[in-house]
Each structure stands twice: as C-alpha cells, then as structure tokens.
Amino acid sequence: MTKQWSVGIIGCGHIFDAYARLSQVFAPLRIVACADIDPATAERRAQQYGLRAMSVSDLLADPAIDAVINLTNPASHVEISAAALKAGKHTYTEKPLALSLADGRLLVELANRHGLGLAGAPDTFLGGAHQSARTVIDEGAIGTAKSGSAHFMNHGMEAWHPNPHPYFQVGAGPVLDMGPYYVTVLVSLLGPIKRVVALAQQFFDERLVTAPGPNQNTLVPVNTPTTSQSLLEFHSGAQVHVSVSYDTWGHGHTNPIEIHGTKASLMVPDPNYFGGPLELIDGTGRRRIETDxxxxxxxxxxxxxxxxxxxxxxxxxxxxxxxVAEGRKARASGELALHVLEVLLAIVQSAAEARFVDIASTVERPAPLPADEASRLIAANAPLEFAS
Structure with a gap:
C-alpha cells in the first residue's frame, strides 16, 4: 500500500489552483494546509479547498505536516525552501530552484545534510508524452542523437496574467520563466549539458497590461532580455538550438522540440504539458505515436x-x-534542477558577455518512469478530467 504524506502549500497565488485540484490524482500526497504572506488570501484558499489556513511559521512548525510545496514568487523560493528544509520538511518548489547558483547549491546541500527529499518543477518530463519520447530514444529508434531545436515563442502574458510585472524583471524573462520546461526535458532525453553560447535582446522598453485585474492598463518596465537564441552542447555530442521569446507576434514552428538522429528524427510535444503525440520520421516516412x-x-x-x-x-x-519511502532520489531532483538552473544562468551570461560558457555541474539523466511504477502513483478514484 502506498504511504500517504500530509502536505502544506506556501504561496496561494495564480498556480495554487492547479496543485490543489490535481493533488486528488496522486496516491502519495494529501494537501492539508496552506499559508501565504497575505493571511486573507490563505483563508480564502483554505475555505475553497477545505484546508487549514496557517501562518508560514506555524505551518513549518507543525509536526503533522511532512512536506511543503513552495509556490511563492521566484525571489522567495530560496528563503522558503531553506526554511522548510531546516524545519525537517521534504520540499518541492516551483521553478526555478533559485535565482543564483550559490543559493541553489545551498538548498541541495541542506536537503542532503538533513536526509530530506528535495525536488522541483518542471515535472512535465515525467508525463506520458515525454516518457514515450524517452523510450523511443533509449530503444535506439533515432540512432545517435546529433542535433535538435526547441522553440517557445509568444507575445508575453500581459494580456492574460493578472500580475505580469515580475516576468519582465531581472531574474525572470523567458529564459528563466519558460526555459526550465525545455531544458529539463532536453536533459532527460539527451543527458547533461557541457557548454552554451547565446544572443539576446528586448523589443520593448515597457509593456501595457490588458489582463483584467488591479494592474489593468498599467505599464510594466522591461528590465531583462525578452528574446534569446542559444545553442546547447551536450556531453553526448548533441547540439540543440533553443529559442525563447516574449516578443513574437506569430511563428511557424509547429514542433516545440525536435531531436534529429542518425536513423530518424523525433518530433516531441510541448514540454509545458504532460501529454501529446510524437512523430517519428525516417527514410520510410512519418509515423505518429500516440501517448495517451x-x-x-x-x-x-x-x-x-x-x-x-x-x-x-x-x-x-x-x-x-x-x-523517500523507497529510499531513492526523486526523478525531478534538486540536483537536476540545479544543473538546469546553471544552464539557464549560463545562457543569460553568454548573451551578456558574448562568449561560450562552460557548465561546471553535471547530472545523470533521471531514471525513466515505467508504466507500472507510474500507475502506483495514481490514487484510487482519481478524477479523470478537470475544467479550469
């Protein structure tokens, strides 16, 4: 029988709903409490989902809470994750793990020192789509992976996000906001990254918020590059071009990720999501691979x-x-998140300094998630569908 853990969420903002609702899917966890810098927000969320509203300090001090989900803003990730680990809580954080390598290393060291679980988003590479891609690559269907591309391109989130301001500031931008999805999936498929080189720019000095809410019709100053082109060289020898942008009015890149090998090319779906079909292209034609x-x-x-x-x-x-129950590392481990963070920061550094940047860290590809093991994570009577 799967052990169930009591979990508290710190940070009750935009992404809270998805975690709170989707927790019903997973056998190992039960969300019991929430906390926020604004007590009224925590109380509202608690009433919405039948949880206990608590202060951050009370939640961390509660011995009945085994683990914490850190959904605070990126600038607070290290402070809250470190406090949770020091309080003896297994910790899962939204991306990025931290905003500096020193802070990311601190969290990994804290978790290891205290024998605690540390993991972080994105976890989309564990979904059916990207695990299927992993199987295709591991079985040798594309031969040796040599090159690839990845594209995230839109016109920002000021038309839909109620508080887009942080996304256009130093420590954010599309590299640190959306880059984790793409780089994490690429590392899970191709292994660790050796070095990067990049260029970056921004199209606009400020952005007009049109999304409904308290910030509607306000101007957001842009203080970070909002379009980046980078080339990642993997220890395996593969080279992948990654393009991320908040400035693009439209594009024709229908495949978010492409991996090209000596035998075939593999079209991989959006790493922001867990599902979607693959397409394998070789000398005999195209074959669609369903993953649902x-x-x-x-x-x-x-x-x-x-x-x-x-x-x-x-x-x-x-x-x-x-x-934790089985005595093994998480697949979306702190070490994986730290390697991805170093790559993303190196992309920013390379663009600023116009040079290649070597990646000091390395990490093993996370173990694949076999179907039988994945099925054990699904709760009995888990809902099959959600409407946001």
Whole structure:
C-alpha cells in the first residue's frame, strides 16, 4: 500500500489552483494546509479547498505536516525552501530552484545534510508524452542523437496574467520563466549539458497590461532580455538550438522540440504539458505515436479558452515522496534542477558577455518512469478530467 504524506502549500497565488485540484490524482500526497504572506488570501484558499489556513511559521512548525510545496514568487523560493528544509520538511518548489547558483547549491546541500527529499518543477518530463519520447530514444529508434531545436515563442502574458510585472524583471524573462520546461526535458532525453553560447535582446522598453485585474492598463518596465537564441552542447555530442521569446507576434514552428538522429528524427510535444503525440520520421516516412494510453499522458484539463491539455502538476512531488519511502532520489531532483538552473544562468551570461560558457555541474539523466511504477502513483478514484 502506498504511504500517504500530509502536505502544506506556501504561496496561494495564480498556480495554487492547479496543485490543489490535481493533488486528488496522486496516491502519495494529501494537501492539508496552506499559508501565504497575505493571511486573507490563505483563508480564502483554505475555505475553497477545505484546508487549514496557517501562518508560514506555524505551518513549518507543525509536526503533522511532512512536506511543503513552495509556490511563492521566484525571489522567495530560496528563503522558503531553506526554511522548510531546516524545519525537517521534504520540499518541492516551483521553478526555478533559485535565482543564483550559490543559493541553489545551498538548498541541495541542506536537503542532503538533513536526509530530506528535495525536488522541483518542471515535472512535465515525467508525463506520458515525454516518457514515450524517452523510450523511443533509449530503444535506439533515432540512432545517435546529433542535433535538435526547441522553440517557445509568444507575445508575453500581459494580456492574460493578472500580475505580469515580475516576468519582465531581472531574474525572470523567458529564459528563466519558460526555459526550465525545455531544458529539463532536453536533459532527460539527451543527458547533461557541457557548454552554451547565446544572443539576446528586448523589443520593448515597457509593456501595457490588458489582463483584467488591479494592474489593468498599467505599464510594466522591461528590465531583462525578452528574446534569446542559444545553442546547447551536450556531453553526448548533441547540439540543440533553443529559442525563447516574449516578443513574437506569430511563428511557424509547429514542433516545440525536435531531436534529429542518425536513423530518424523525433518530433516531441510541448514540454509545458504532460501529454501529446510524437512523430517519428525516417527514410520510410512519418509515423505518429500516440501517448495517451501511458500513465499521465491522457488529456485531462480543459483550459478557459477551450484547449484540452494533459496537466498533472504535482507528479514530481508524488514521485519524490514515493522515493523517500523507497529510499531513492526523486526523478525531478534538486540536483537536476540545479544543473538546469546553471544552464539557464549560463545562457543569460553568454548573451551578456558574448562568449561560450562552460557548465561546471553535471547530472545523470533521471531514471525513466515505467508504466507500472507510474500507475502506483495514481490514487484510487482519481478524477479523470478537470475544467479550469
């Protein structure tokens, strides 16, 4: 029988709903409490989901809470994660792990010193789509991976996000905001990264917020590059071009990730989601590979605009807690998040200094998540579909 852990959430903002609702899917976890810098916000969320509203200090001091989900703003990630680890709580944090390598290393060291689980988003690489891609690559269907590309390109979030200001400041931008999804999936498929080189720019000095809410019709100053082109060289020898932008009015890159090997090319779906089909292209033609039959591959979440996606946020937390019980590392481990963070910071540094930047850290590819092991993470009577 799967051990169940009591979990508290710190940070009750925009992403809270997804974690709170999707927690019903996972056998190892039960969310019992929440806290926020604004007590009224925590109370509202607690009433919404039948939780206990607590102060941050009380939640961390509660011996009945085994683990913490850190959903605070990125600038607070290290402070809250470090406090949770020092309080003896297994800790799962939204991305990025930290905003500096020194702070990221501190968290990994704290977790290891205290024998605690530490993991972080994104965990989308554990979904059915990207685990299927992992299987295709590991079985040798594409031969030796040699090159690839990844694209995230839109016109920012000021038209839909109620508080887009932080996304256009130092420590954010598309590299640190969306880059974790793409780089984490690439590392899970191709292994650790050796060095990077990049260029970056910004199109606008300020952005007009049109999303409904208290910031509507305000101007956001842009203090960080908002378009980046980078080339990642992997220890395996593969080279992948990564393009991320908040300045793009439209594009024709229909495949978010492409991996090109000596035998075939593999088209990989959006790493912001957990599901979606693959396409394998070789000398005999094109073959579509469906992934919705694999655990955490089925489309299950209806977005307000009507899009139907695979959304299993919290899967990395469930795997981490199962790993604690089994005496193994989380797949979305702190070490993986730290390596990805170093790569992202190196992309920013390379663009600023116009040079290649070597990556000092390395990490093993996270172990694949077999279907039988993934199925054990699914709660009995887990909901099959959600409407946001």
């Amino acid at each position: 039959g694999r655990p955490f591959g089925r489309l299950n979440w209806r977005e307000p605009a009507g899009a139907y996606i695979g959304n299993y946020r919290g899967l990395g937390l469930a795997d981490m807690l199962a790993g």
